[in-house]
């Protein structure tokens with residue numbers, strides 16, 4: 001297909017739910033992407049948080065190839081080896097827990113919301129936070145603390161109370177005898193790369209323990225090595241009751257996981273929740289390859305080292321350009337808050353071959369692959385520098 005034909009097909013046959021950049025990509029390898037004209041881009045926002053190993057990691061490709069030649073799909077009323085291995089591997093790296101497999105972040109959060117209601121036996125209110133993002137399905141959307149995503153889709157499911165992030169007093173004020181859970185991203189991605197303070201998270205844990213509430217940590221974006229630890233909660237010295245995962249775990253294929261602490265995991269029994277494709281053999285093999293690559297290739301150590309490097313470089317830019325208000329984040333999850341709208345900066349970076357994101361209008365978001373090199377960071381920072389100039 002020619003470029004014009006592709007755009008025409010999208011225009012005529014695909015619903016326009018995404019704001020699109022007029023680029024057609026045909027190949028990816030590591031942090032590089034090739035467009036249809038052969039132009040190469042440096043991808044510092046691979047797959048909106050999906051590409052923690054970069055594009056087409058050889059171990060993921062091999063795992064998928066092996067599995068599709070044996071068994072592509074088997075439903076969840078039977079057993080298969082990749083699902084057993086993946087569940088065991090996830091739990092090996094965290095705390096005693098059980099998992100429920102699904103296909104996306106929103107679906108994992110829906111599962112967490114349903115789980116909480118069942119756990120609550122009549123308690124159903126969930127406290128969430130301003131500027132959070134938990135997905136587009138109705139309950140996940142109701143949990144999302146951003147009106148712009150909810151507008152027009154009312155009435156949303158009841159039972160969510162949204163309060164100011166990082167403000168423990170606000171949380172205390174809205175707890176009632178109907179409250180069952182508190183749900184948060186430890187670093188709000190979509191909401192502008194806002195980092196939860198350690199005090200805040202420790203206080204949330206304490207309140208949940210005292211009042212028998214579930215602490216639900218949405219690690220859809222922060223998980224799988226993004227912040228320099230396998231999961232972001234590990235920076236805080238707490239254990240969530242429920243953790244949701246998706247995005248990067250599948251290495252580019254769709255996955256969602258709800259991870260529930262073992263002692264309460266039997267709250268959901270046979271027939272209470274399901275997802276046809278959840279935890280299929282191909283995706284489980286891909287996810288196992290992702291977790292293996294992270295360990296074998298020491299990608300957490302690389303994320304910590306290159307994370308420090310990129311934050312130093314971004315802070316140098318901050319000292320140089322007054323339009324940068326703040327640089328924040330952790331590991332390889334970086335937000336650069338500007339005094340101006342970031343759209344034109346993103347567009348100019350793309351023209352110069354660098355793919356980044358802007359969220360919340362003014363926050364540039366950089367989330368390169370965990371195997372990024374300092375040389376690639378230098379290249380990206382030089383482009384950003386030229387554009388800011």
Ligand SMILES: Cc1ncc(COP(=O)(O)O)c(C=O)c1O
Nearest residue numbers: 104105106133134135189220221
């Ligand atoms: C923190 C967080 N939770 C949930 C979601 C929704 O995930 P999905 O798009 O896979 O449904 C996202 C997506 O960006 C996210 O960043």
